[in-house]
Each structure stands twice: as C-alpha cells, then as structure tokens.
Amino acid sequence: MERPSPGPTPSGRRPRADAARNRSRLVAAARNAMAADGANVSLERVARDAGVSIATLYRHFPQRDALIEAVYQDEVGALVAAADDLRARQEPVVALREWLLLFVDFLDSKQGMSEALGTLLQGPDALFRDSSDRLASCVDALVRSARATGRLTTAIQPLDLLRAIGGIASVSPNVDWKASAERLVDVLLLGLGADADLVADRSPHPGTTP
Template identity: 35%
Template sequence: MPATPRRTRSDAVQNRARLLEVAAQVFAEQGLDTAPAAIAKQAGVGVGTLYRHFPTRETLVDAAYRHQLTLVCGKAPDLLTRHPAAEATQVWMEHFLDYATTKSGMSAALNAVIASGVDPYADSRALLTDAVATLLKAGARDGSLRTDVTSDDVLLLLGGVACSAQHSTREQARRLIALLMDALTAHSPAD
C-alpha cells in the first residue's frame, strides 16, 4: 500500500511564513551578515526550526525574495475586487514600488544566492507579467486603461520608476507613478 504524503502542520506553515517575512525585512535593512539565530528569535521560533525549513542562508534569502514577490503579484486580483481597474493598477504599482525599494536592500544577499548557483529571478518575470496583464485586461474591459499597451511596456516603465525611487523621495516616486498612470489611462477623443 503506497504511503500517503504527510500534510504539513499548520503551525509549521505559519512558522515558515513568519520566517520569510522577518528574513526579508532583516536582509533588506541589515544585509546578509545578520545571524540566523537573530532572524529566528525575531520570528519567534527556534534556530532549529529555521534550519529545518532553510538549511542554508542562500535558501532563506531565495525563499524570502520569492515569497515577497509572490505576495506583491498576488495583490493584483484582490485589488480588482475592491477598486476600479485604473485605481487598482495605481495601488498595485505603489505596492510594487514598496517591494522594489525593499528588494534593493537585499541586493547583496541576492548576489550571494546567485553566486551559489541559484537563480532567484527565474520566475520573477512571469509573475510580474501575469499580475500586470491581469490589471491591463480589467482596464481594457471597463474602458479605463489603454488597450495598446503591453505588460512588458508597463514593467519597463515601472522598473525605471523603481530604479529612480532609490535616489529620490517617496513623494517624487508617487508623482512618477501618477505620470505613468496618466500615460496608461484611456482618454476620450475630446481630451
């Protein structure tokens, strides 16, 4: 009789999620030199729990990065249930900007992951493209966003905003997002 796969306990799932949240924050703020024990303590778990989920620092960094990106991209459908498409797109872009500026603090940690042979960016493009496509399609359906813009166009522009946000104020970054949204908004012929 084949063995049935064991289900992960809910507390183990919660511990893993807490570790990923704390690790992303700590790596962004303090870099790769933070002791794993400090991350475990801040997450409220033992260091053994951390190593059981993430046997190396690189696996923790990779998982934290992917977790954060998945959270950001997963916001797109949820925002569309609560806001009109154009507004949901702008709110999502602001979430993405927060994520991107936090990720920039993780750059040294991500470089160490890449040096270990793991590609933390392998799924990034597809996740981001799907999130933006979801928003653009909703905007096309309700007529609030242009239909001649691709997800790749938006991601390139948004990447530029995120890059400049590292060297500007949060307020200026918000203005850049507003300008980007103005470019994406469908205008009537009289405009």
C-alpha cells in the same frame, strides 16, 4: 490520534510543530534583516535573530537562495492578493493606478526590501523564477485589463512600469522619493494614454533639482 504510538515505531508527526515554527521565525527574521541591509544579509545574523542555530537554518534552507526565495514568496503573495482584490472592485485603469500606488506604498514600508524586490524584476532567468513569474503575471493582468478598455494606447512591458518605479525607490536615502514615485506613476499613465482627468494633479510644480 494525538497519541504518537505505543509501539517502537514512531508514528506521530509532532516534531513538525517545532520545525514549522522555526521556519517561519527564520523567514520573518530574514525579511527584517533584508529590509535593513538588502539581500546581503549575514545568515548568522538571521539565525541569531530567529533564535535558532545556524545549522538549523541550513537544515531548512540548504542554499542561501532558498531563504531569500522564501522571503520573496511572502512579499509577492501580499502584492498579488491586493491586485486580485483591486481588479475585482475597480475600473481597470483605476485599478492599475491604485495598484501602482500601492506598490509605491509597499516599497516605502519595506525600505530596503526594495533592493530585494528588484531582484524579482530582473526577469525569469534569475534564480527566483517562481516569485518572479507570479509578480509578472500579476502586473500583466492589470495592464491587459486596462488596455482592453481602449483607454491605454501606448504599449510598454508591464514589468517595466515596476522597474521604473523601483528605479526611483532604490535610491533609498532620498527623503522625498515617495512623492517622486507617485508623480512618476501618473506621468507613466499619461504617457500610456490615460485621460488627464484620471490623474488628479495633487502636487503642482515641484522644484527641479533636489
């Protein structure tokens, strides 16, 4: 079956290997580039970083957005997987909290990708409906579980939690943003009615202004 075909009609599908390799190289390069410069990456640069020609990039991603979306898919995939895992193994409110902290970590590790992810938080009418929806369902499920325990009383749109956190993260050069974001997670949970003892107060009395 490896053998392409002896006849004149090409039957093998081997070129796919090259194509697939190029595709993932492109996505990886785009991810890195977006981490540095946000979603305004130069496509030429992505192609160069990926080691392919610009025309090849266009073959794989005929519209600029297609490439961006591909990056999002990757990123969101990881977040969703983590959420599934946490929900399976933790008490709901804890799972929510852990996931939000994970989200903070995630933003931290991607420095700048935050801006890109921000796009996904804009809601479903954007160009990236698919990833956007996956992410939304993911937080939604976490919040729904937590509220089902009766331990979260105040209502809020789940995505808004991520938006608020993202708001802090998007001011990238702010050195201490991660601590701020982690505190915000707890303020939000408290505000939603979570027990105070859930939230270990790890960092007392921060300064008021940076």
